[in-house]
Amino acid sequence: MCAVGAHMMWGFFPLYWHLLDYVPSATLTAYRVIWSFLLLMTLSIAMPRLRRALLQLREPRKLAIYAATATMIGINWGAFMYAVGSGQVLQASLGYYINPLLNVLLGVVVLGERLKPFQWIAVGFAAVGVAVMVMMGSGMPWIALAMASAFAVYGLLKKKATLPPLxxxxxxxGLLFPAALAFLLLQSPDPGAQPYSxxxxxxxxxGGALTIAPLALFATAAKRVTLTTxxxxxxxxxxxxxxxxVVLLGEAFGGSKLIGFLFVWTGVTVFIVGGLQMQSRATRQARQVALAE
Known part of the structure; x- marks a missing residue:
């Protein structure tokens, strides 16, 4: 239930942020950073482990890692807010569909991992889907690629960052907070803008609370649910x-977008089915070894 709840919250995020579509996406991203940090610091009063986490920044190596992850999550949030604010939620959806496929591809390029045949097929279908959108007139889905790439690099860097999610x-x-605050304080005021209600x-x-809540739910689920699930x-x-x-905000979904998504969905299906089969074989082999012993 925690895992499903977390992913449902992430899924309906565009609907919530759409309520604030009159706020510029960069400003909205800055406020998201600021209120998330302030709420986490409020939580730290009751959770000493959050206060102790900040002490990790005294170690230069950990500071460098978390500075990099902060940059990546900032890019991801900024691209997501821009997608919602500009009426391109489908690009956000596409970004999170191809993110797991980019993760495995990044494992090959950076970590020297070997992909299984089904993983190559899945990545190939996703690549064809993006190419179809570009060649048939939808244009390069830069928002989706920025979101997926930033989050893939974020996940790679997180392998070196050992602290729990919160x-x-x-x-x-905390690292993004000064930049977000400076952005809000230094931006030129719009003479015709009305004060926020x-x-x-x-x-x-x-919005800050909604940023934190699904992470807390996901952290709880990750300890109790299998990686396959x-x-x-x-x-x-x-x-x-x-x-x-498509349904609630009425974005156009046809032509090259439909064909491109069909290729991406096929790649995702291959990725899921192949992963389940690989997990099933590993389970059977483990049982055979246990029986033999």
Whole structure:
């Protein structure tokens, strides 16, 4: 339930941030960073481990790693906010669909891992899907690629960052906090802009809470749910985002977008089925070894 709840929250995120579409995406990203950090610091009063996490920044190596992860999550959040604010939620959905495939590809390029044949096929289908969108007139899905690439690099860097999710997010938002605050203080005021209403401020504060809540749920689930289940559930979020974009927000979905998504969905299906088969074989082999002993 925690895992499903986390992915459902991520899936319906565009619908929430759409309520604030009158706030520029860069400003919205800055407020998301600020309120997430302030709420995490408030939580640290009752959770000493969050306070202790900040002490990790005294070690230069960990500071460098978390500075890099903070940069990547900042790019991901910024691209996501831009996607929602510009009415391109489908690009956000596409980004999270291809992210797991980019993860395995990054493992080959950076870590020297070997992909299974089904993984190469899955990556190939996703690549064809993106190429179809480009060649048939939809243009390069830069937002989706920025989101997926930043999050893939974020996941790679997280292998070197050993802190739990909330502690890690405390450090990352803490590192982004000065830049976000400076951006808000130094931006030129719009003479015709109206001051934010109490409802807007409330929505911005809740946005910080909604950033933290699914991570807490996911951290709880990750300790109790198999990696196979987690791997399948990661597609709940982009599927719901697709639903929000097409059904609830009325984005156009046809022609090259439809064909491109069909290729990506085929790649995702190959990726999931192949992973389940590989996990099943590993389980059978483990049982055979246990019986032999």
């Amino acid at each position: 502690e890690g997010l405390s450090i990352e938002t 109490p409802v807007t401020w409330l929505l911005l504060i809740i 987690i791997g399948i559930l990661q597609y709940v979020g982009p599927t719901l985002q697709w639903f929000v974009g």
